[in-house]
Structure formats: C-alpha cells, structure tokens
Amino acid sequence: MSDSQRVALQSVPGRPVRSRAAGRRLKRGAASAGWALLGILLAMIMWELVKAVGSVVPFPFNTSDTTMPNVWTMVNGAFQPEMRGSSTTVLQAVMMAAGYSLMIAMGGFIIGVSVGLLLAITMQRFAFMERGLLPFVIASQTVPLIALAPLIVGIGNRFSVGPFEWSTTYSVMFIAAYLAFFPLSVGALRGLHAPTPTSLELMRSYAAKPRQLLFKLRFPSSIPFLVPALKVSAASAVVGTVIAEISTGVRGGIGRLIIEYSREITGQPAKVYVAVFGAIILGLMAAALVTVIDLYLTRNLPKEGPA
Amino acid sequence: MRDIARSRTARLIGVAIVGAIALSACGGSTTTTESSAAPAAPAATEAAASSAAPAEECTTPTPVKLQLQWFVQSQFAGYYAAKDKGFYADECLDVTILEGGVDIVPQTVLAQGGADFALAWVPKALASREQGALITDVAQVYQKSGTLQVSWADSGITSPADFKGKKIGNWGFGNEYEVFAGMTQAGLDPATDVENVQQQFDMLGLLNREIDAAEAMTYNEYAQLLEAKNPETGELYTPEDFNVINYSNEGVGMYQDAIWASTERLADAEYQAITQKFVTASLAGWIYCRDNAQECADIITANGSKLGASHQLWMMNEVNKLIWPSPAGVGIIVPDLWAQTVSVATKTKNLEGATVITAEPAADSYTNKYAEAANAKLTAAGLNTTGDAFAPISVTLKEGGN
Numbered sequence: 001m002s003d004s005q006r007v008a009l010q011s012v013p014g015r016p017v018r019s020r021a022a023g024r025r026l027k028r029g030a031a032s033a034g035w036a037l038l039g040i041l042l043a044m045i046m047w048e049l050v051k052a053v054g055s056v057v058p059f060p061f062n063t064s065d066t067t068m069p070n071v072w073t074m075v076n077g078a079f080q081p082e083m084r085g086s087s088t089t090v091l092q093a094v095m096m097a098a099g100y101s102l103m104i105a106m107g108g109f110i111i112g113v114s115v116g117l118l119l120a121i122t123m124q125r126f127a128f129m130e131r132g133l134l135p136f137v138i139a140s141q142t143v144p145l146i147a148l149a150p151l152i153v154g155i156g157n158r159f160s161v162g163p164f165e166w167s168t169t170y171s172v173m174f175i176a177a178y179l180a181f182f183p184l185s186v187g188a189l190r191g192l193h194a195p196t197p198t199s200l201e202l203m204r205s206y207a208a209k210p211r212q213l214l215f216k217l218r219f220p221s222s223i224p225f226l227v228p229a230l231k232v233s234a235a236s237a238v239v240g241t242v243i244a245e246i247s248t249g250v251r252g253g254i255g256r257l258i259i260e261y262s263r264e265i266t267g268q269p270a271k272v273y274v275a276v277f278g279a280i281i282l283g284l285m286a287a288a289l290v291t292v293i294d295l296y297l298t299r300n301l302p303k304e305g306p307a
Numbered sequence: 308m309r310d311i312a313r314s315r316t317a318r319l320i321g322v323a324i325v326g327a328i329a330l331s332a333c334g335g336s337t338t339t340t341e342s343s344a345a346p347a348a349p350a351a352t353e354a355a356a357s358s359a360a361p362a363e364e365c366t367t368p369t370p371v372k373l374q375l376q377w378f379v380q381s382q383f384a385g386y387y388a389a390k391d392k393g394f395y396a397d398e399c400l401d402v403t404i405l406e407g408g409v410d411i412v413p414q415t416v417l418a419q420g421g422a423d424f425a426l427a428w429v430p431k432a433l434a435s436r437e438q439g440a441l442i443t444d445v446a447q448v449y450q451k452s453g454t455l456q457v458s459w460a461d462s463g464i465t466s467p468a469d470f471k472g473k474k475i476g477n478w479g480f481g482n483e484y485e486v487f488a489g490m491t492q493a494g495l496d497p498a499t500d501v502e503n504v505q506q507q508f509d510m511l512g513l514l515n516r517e518i519d520a521a522e523a524m525t526y527n528e529y530a531q532l533l534e535a536k537n538p539e540t541g542e543l544y545t546p547e548d549f550n551v552i553n554y555s556n557e558g559v560g561m562y563q564d565a566i567w568a569s570t571e572r573l574a575d576a577e578y579q580a581i582t583q584k585f586v587t588a589s590l591a592g593w594i595y596c597r598d599n600a601q602e603c604a605d606i607i608t609a610n611g612s613k614l615g616a617s618h619q620l621w622m623m624n625e626v627n628k629l630i631w632p633s634p635a636g637v638g639i640i641v642p643d644l645w646a647q648t649v650s651v652a653t654k655t656k657n658l659e660g661a662t663v664i665t666a667e668p669a670a671d672s673y674t675n676k677y678a679e680a681a682n683a684k685l686t687a688a689g690l691n692t693t694g695d696a697f698a699p700i701s702v703t704l705k706e707g708g709n
Binding site: 062064065066067082083146149150153154155157158168246247248249250251256257259260261262263264265266267268 | 372377378405406407408409410411412415416419420421422508509510511514515517527531532534535536538608611613614615616706707708709
C-alpha cells in the first residue's frame, strides 16, 4: 500500500482504524494458527522420537506398534472403513460420534448454566440461602461420578411421565449438567457480589428496584467472573458427557466409541487413537463455542494488555 | 439502558431456543438407535416357534426390560434373535434390551427395579444376592464356562500347576475366582506361590509378554489374539502359538450367563406368567441361533455392534459351544454343576482371604420351573431343545476381526 493510498483511506473517518485493526487481528490469527500447527508437528515428532528411542533403550512403558502406533498408521487408520464392507470410514464414525456427544454436552451445559445462574442469583439475593445452600453445592461435587452414573441411569430406567420416556441419553445430559452447574454457580456468585459499595449506594440513591440492581449493576459487573466460570463449565460438561458415556455405555457418543475401539486394539491399534483424537476435537469445539460467548459478553469491556 | 435490558432479554430467549434445539436434536437421534432390521429368512425353527404361540389374542404386548452385561454382541444373540424374529411378540411381550456399560451391574439394576430381567454370571449374582439383592436364576443359558488362561506356547504353562512363580493375569471384579480355584486345586497358594497381575480388558499384556498367562474368554479375548499380526512373520497368530487352559476342563468352571428374575416379584402370578413367556421366547431365540449362526451374527451387527464380521461370527459360534449340547434341556440348571459353582464360590479365597459367598445360597436362588415348562412347550412345537446333534461351524478370523 502506497503512502498516498494510506492518506486517502485515512481521510474517510473511522475506516482506516478499523481496517488496520482487522488486518492486525488477521495477522495475529494466522500467527496463532501457525503456532498451533507447529505444536502439533512437534508432538508428532516427539511421539516418533520416543518410539525410535524406545526400540533401542528399554523404557518403563511399552513402545511397540500395538501400544504406540506410528503417526502415519493412525492417519491411514482414520481413512479405513469402520468395518469391512461398511461405507463409513473410521474418521466419519468418530466425527459423527463427536458431534452427538457435543450435542449432549451442549444440552448439559445449557441446563447446568441455567441452574447454576439461578442458584447464584438466589444465593446472592438471600443471605440465608447462601449459608444454607453453598455447602450442599460444594458437597454435590464430591460424589464420585462412577458411583453417580449407574444410579442416575437406574433411576432413569424406571422414570416416565405419560408419553415421555426417560432415555439413557437424558441421564448422560443430566450428569453433564451436574458437573457443569458447579463452577458457574460459584463463579457467578462471586461476580454478583463484585460491585463496590459505592456503586451499590449510587443505585440505591436512584431508588433502584432489586431487579434493576441485578440487571443493570450486578450482571454487568459479574462478567469478568462469569467468563472463566463458563469456560470451566463447558469443559466439565464435555468431561461429564464422555465419562458418563463410558460408564453407562450409552450408544452414539464418543465415549462409547473409545470403549468399542479399544477392544480391537490388538488387531487395529490405530482405531482407538482416532477416537481419542475425536474426543480432543470435541473438547476444542466446546472451547471454541465458549470463546464466541466470551467475545460477545466482553465486547463492551475495556481490553486488558496490548489490544 | 432500556435497550440494553431488552437485548439481554432477547439474548436469554436466544439461549433458551438453542437449548430447546439441542434437546430436541438429542431426543430425535436416540429414537433412531432402536433398529429392528432383520432380513426375513424363513427357517424351520421360526415356523415352529410361531406355531408355539399362545392361542389367546394379544392386544397390547406387555413391556419388558432386559438388562445385558455389556454392549450388543453375539454373547447376547439369542435375545436379539428372539426380538427380531418375533418370538417375544408371539408371546405377547414388548422387550426392550438395555445395553450394559463399564459401571452397570445388571443384577443390581434388576434388584433396584430398573429392569424386569437381567443377565449375570452366577457367582457374581450370588455375591450380590448375599449382599441383599433378591434375585433368582430362572434359566441357565450357558452350560459351560468360557474362561481360559492363555500363555505362549514356549512358556511351558499347560496346567494351573505350572503357574508357580509366574505372572498370572486376571481381571478382578469377581472375574478372578476360576483362576484362583484352579491354582488352589493344583495345590498352590494364590497369595504366595503366584504373582497375580490385574489385567486390562485387552490382550496387549500377553502379546507384549508383560504377563505370562492371561485370562481370556473363548468367545472374545482369545479371538483378539488370533486377529493380531505377529510382527516377526507379518502373519496372524495361530492357535499353535499359544497354550490354552480351559477352566471348564479343570473341574473348576463356574456357571456363567444366566437369566435372573426378581425373587420377590416371582410371588406375583402376573410376573410369573411374564417370566414364563420371556424364558420360553428367549430360549427359542437361542435355539434359532444354534441353527442359524451366520444370520444371528448379522442380526447383532444390524443392531449396532461395532465388532468386525469374522469376530462376530466367531463369538456366535463359541457361545453356541458353551450352550450346546444341553443334555438336560436348554436353560435347565443341572444340580451338580450348580453345586460345583457354589462349592468353588464358597471355598476359593481371593488375595484378601475372602470367598465369593460365605454360605450356601438359599433354595430360592434358582428354579427350574420356568425352563422346564419352556422346554416342554418348545419340544411340543417340534424343536430340539437339547442340541444333541449340534455341530459347531468353523470360523476363520481375519486381521482385526474384520
């Protein structure tokens, strides 16, 4: 871009700043994508290096091709048909399962976030609720998931209201929600308590109603606490979904696929790794979704550090 | 301010809509997992079983839930065949088959009322019974134990007596008692003479020579070995590469897959009738799979099993070998074999010195009433319920079970 062009662009008010910012963002995006690719490449080289060294020096773990298949075996395995004669490849099956798990995790996340937010508002509004409820909220997370999952499925099997039949999929979603609500309720509670006494006094001097106080002061000031809580909640929802799928054997998701493929590890070791990568991609997709929410919620907040 | 508040409301509604979509999407896809696709292949057994259908009119089938021990696979072929070939429908039952999972304990699900019937190994079910789960064995489908201990041919391990000083794998969680019973019978003390290793559910430990002898089921893990490639020759491993100890032949085999019903509910006449129908139709399914192994393996695959075709057929065939012949009739509990199971379960100590059960189970822990009536009815319908002429097919495993 020549100097004269730049001057010409700058003469249009507002535009050059935006385009420069967009360009910078693009450059930063490309750079971080480059770093990410480099990271993946490094991980692959490390993997092969460990295998190569392991074939000479005895390691405390096994580095044979069945335990640690070569990177190219995994890539090749991803494009093999899932079963002989079936038209779907392993990769397609894994992607479908990851998508299914993502839907369940999203459902669990939305339920968990709603419940968590509601709890936080209640606890913030009534001090006695905070004293009474918070210990239970914390205690709820000390129940081990593998004890909880069969219980929920067992109760679900007996549960039906009219034409509505509880399915094990809902049990998985429930478990995801059960894990997701906790970080959010605790984070949101802190956030709702965040406004300074001066701000509260100002609102009070306006004779603001509790609802106005909540929507106009407490929510906006809770966002810095809410965003990290949302990230943790999303991760919890994904973990809860995959673990509940493994634990209860619910069909369709990535957890079940990992178990199914791991049974074929002696014959086709690459398959289970493809499923594990599917689980990783599932986690990344969930993280990306939350980042979108984050960008939206914090769009009016001053950015920290060099923008 | 007002505008901001309004946009917040809109946002909340938006979130709610996304939530509803996610929920409905998940709800929608669960229904598609129920498949009942089965190719129609009229065979002698099918015709016979349908002629055995009750004369009374079936208006609304009774809903029944069956809890499996694991995912859909040929180990449960008889039940899927009974469902897909309409044997349950002939008995006016609407059977829902609930798959198992890593942490699902079928006998507990049954005792808690989450299912009407459950499949379970006898020793494990008796252990649950002793802890208060009131359940009754109403049909002993598997007549033989399918548990093996597999070692390399060059290891010199050919009987449990050779376990001395070796690394012996077992799965734990109540699957280890036959292994310990074999050692005890050979005069070894499992706690001191043998190095016991908790084994994964795959066979890598043996293939990598991390353990000397691994526990395996004839119908699954043993096949996994024969589906693996020998890195030295590039060919699949063959049975000649391994030594196999079959606990059934060592006299310490325990009864495995059986149909369990709720003891308390068996006092109820309506549940008795349902149990009778369920046992009859399920056993008819197993007879069908004895005579149509390939079709039953295909039914299992059509019901969503991810196992490869040759592995599936191998499993079907090996399971048939554990069921047939049933000289006393299919599903009948033979008192001697039951006594052997109970004896091993009360006498064999695990590493902590505990036995599976501490006392003989009560008389209502099993009944032959339903299996006997089912045998009579199926025989009257012209079916062979003992399988005395049963001949297994031969299955060639391919790499990875494909």
